[in-house]
Amino acid sequence: MHADATNIPLAMLAVFGSAKLLAELFERLKQPAIVGEIIAGVLIGPSVLGWVESNTVLKALADLGVLFLLFRVGMEVRTRDLIRVGGVATLVAFLGVVAPFVLGWGIMASQGAPHVESIFVGAAMVATSVGITAQVLASQGLLQQRASRVILAAAVIDDVLGLIVLAVVSSLAREHLRILELVATAAIAIGFTIAIAKWGTSTVNRVAPHLVSRLKTGEVQFNLAMLLLFALALAASYAGIAAIVGAFLAGMALSDTVSGRVRDLTHGVTELLVPFFLAGIGLQLDLSVFRNPSTMILSLVILAAAVVSKLVGCGLGAMSLGKQDMLRVGTGMIPRGEVGMVVAQLGLSMGVIPKPIYAVVVFMAVATTLIAPPLLSLSFRGALHEEPVEDFQIG
C-alpha cells in the first residue's frame, strides 16, 4: 500500500544515521565529526558498501543542506566585518585562483595532456567549496575570528573569479572567445554580489519590521527569512554565481534583525540536512582511480598540488595578517568539494576531459574536503582563548 513511501524514511535513516554514527566515532577518536560524516557517505556509497547511490532526492536534500548551512553562517556575520577585510580577501581569492590554475595546468601539460584538457583540470582546481570550512568554523564557534572573516569574504570573491575562469575556459574549448559576453557576465556577478552585500542589511532593517507587523500568518519572521533565502539563492544562480553565495548574502542581510526564534527554527533544518550535504560528497567518491597505477600517481600529485597551491597562494594573500592567520586562511581555502566536480563534469560532457581524468578531479575534490577539517582545527587551536587581535583596517 505504501511501498513507494518507504523510500524516504529508508534514505533518511541510511544517510542521516550513518553520518551521525561516524560523527560520533570520529569525535571519540578526537577527529573532526565532519570528516566522519563525509566518510559515512564513502562507506555506504558505491565505492565501498554500495547501499546507497546518489539520486535526485538525495542530491536535492544535499543542495538544500548547503544552502541552509551558508545561510546560517551568513546570519552570524555582519556585512561591515566582511567589507573591512575586503582588501586582504580579494588578494587571498586572487592568488588562491591563480596558483592552483597554473599548477594544475602545468602538471597536466608536463604529462603531455592536450592543451584544453590541461586548462580544464586547472580550472577544476580553482574554486573553493566554502561549505566544509564554514561548517568547521561554525561548529567550533570560530566565525568571529579575523581569519574566518577573511576566509568567508575570500570564498565569495573566489566564486565570482571561478565563474570568470570557467567562462573563459569554456569559450576556449568552443574555440571562440566572446570578450563582450565575458565582461557582461563578470559585471552582473560582481554587481549582484556588491549590491546585496552593501544594501541588503539596511534594506532588510527598513522593510522587515513593517512586513512582520502587517502579516497575520504564524511564524511570519521565519517564513520571510525563508523567502529571502530562496529568492537570493535563485537570483545568485541567475547572476551566474553559486546559489550558496546567495544564501550566504541572505543570511548576512538578516544578521542584524533576525530573532532567536528564527535562528532556532533555521538551525533545525540545518541540523537535519547538513549530513546529506556531507555524506553526499562522500557518495561521489570514485575509487576507480586506484585501479590504474599511473592514474593513482596522477591523483595523488593533483591532490598534493590542490592542497599546496591554496595553502601557499591564499596564505601569501593573507601575509599582512601575520604567520598564524596566513596558515588559517590557507587551510580554510583548501576544500574543493562539489564545485570542482561541476567543472570536471562540464569538461567531460564537452568531450575535452577523458573519463579517468574526471575521476582524478573527483578524487581531488573529495579528498581535499577530508584533509581540510583536521588541518583547520589544528591551525585554529587555542584561537578561542587568544587575545583579540585588532581588526585589520583597509584604507
Place this chain on the structure above:
Amino acid sequence: MHADATNIPLAMLAVFGSAKLLAELFERLKQPAIVGEIIAGVLIGPSVLGWVESNTVLKALADLGVLFLLFRVGMEVRTRDLIRVGGVATLVAFLGVVAPFVLGWGIMASQGAPHVESIFVGAAMVATSVGITAQVLASQGLLQQRASRVILAAAVIDDVLGLIVLAVVSSLAREHLRILELVATAAIAIGFTIAIAKWGTSTVNRVAPHLVSRLKTGEVQFNLAMLLLFALALAASYAGIAAIVGAFLAGMALSDTVSGRVRDLTHGVTELLVPFFLAGIGLQLDLSVFRNPSTMILSLVILAAAVVSKLVGCGLGAMSLGKQDMLRVGTGMIPRGEVGMVVAQLGLSMGVIPKPIYAVVVFMAVATTLIAPPLLSLSFRGALHEEPVEDFQIG
C-alpha cells in the same frame, strides 16, 4: 556553471512562496490558512497556471513534510490519553470505514460499473488522511480536546483497517483470496501499532537518558529523535501501514522526554516542509473531470458521499460522547488526501479502474481536504473556552 543548482531554489520559492501568500490571503478572508496552501498548489499546478509540476523532489519534500507534521502532533499527545479513548476510536474507525465503502460501492454499482471497479472506488473512499486534520488541530491549539484525541486514535486504527480493506480488494481483483496471508498482514500491522503505542514511551523514557549522556556529538537529543522518527516510519511501512503512522508513534513515544530545544528544532523543519505537503495535494488536482458533464456529476456525487459517509459513520461511532463531539469527530475524519489517490492509482495500474474514474477519485480526495478545515474550525468553535469535559473512560 550552476545551472542545475537553480532548480532547488526555484522550486522552493515557487511552492513555499505561493503557499504562504495564499495562506496570508485566506487568513485575511477569515478562512483557514491551510486551505490557502492547498489552493496555492492548485493554482501553480497543471490545472491552472502550469508553473510547477509534481516531481520526485517535490514529492519527497511533501512526504517528509507530512512525516514531520505527524511526528510533531505525536509529541503533543500522551499514549495513555489515546488508549483511554481506544474503545470509542475503534468504533469510529470501524463505522468510518464501512459507511464510505458501502456508499461508494453502491453508487458505482447503481451506475452499472463493473463489480471490481465499484469495489475499488469504495476502497479508495475508506482511508482518512489525518495530516490535514492534524495540522488544523495543532495550529489552533486543539490537540488536547477529547474529540481531537478520538480523531487521532481513530485515524491510526483507520489506517490499519484501510490496509486490510486494500489487501482484500487487491486479492479480489487478482481473483484469488489468500486468507492466511491476509490474517498475517493484519496481525503484523496491528501488533506493530499496539507494541509501539504501548511500550514505546516507557522504552524511550528508560533508554534515552543513557544514550544522551554517553554520546558526544552536538544536538544529540535532536539527532536521536530524528533517528527514531525515520526508523519507526520505515518499520511502519514494512509492517504494511502508512509511514506517517510510524512518525506519529515515534512522536508519541518521545512525548514524555523530549526537550523544548528538540521541539523548536523539529518545528523549524515542519514549518519549512508542511507547505510542500499541502501544496502537493493541490498539485495533484485534475480538473479534467469537469470536461464531461456525466463525469462531473459523478464527481460531485462521490464527493458528497465521501463527506456524508464519514460525517455520519464516524459521528455515529462517537455517539457516546454527545452531539457536539459527534460532529467534531465526524468532520475531522473527512479528509482523504493522498491515501485515496494511492488506492485509485493501484486500481488504475491493475487495469480495474478506467482513467476518468481515477480522476473522479483524485478530485474527491483533494476536495475533501479543502472542505474539512472550515467545517472543522466551525465545529470546534469556542472549544478552547469550554468547561473541560470529564474524560470518557473505557472499561
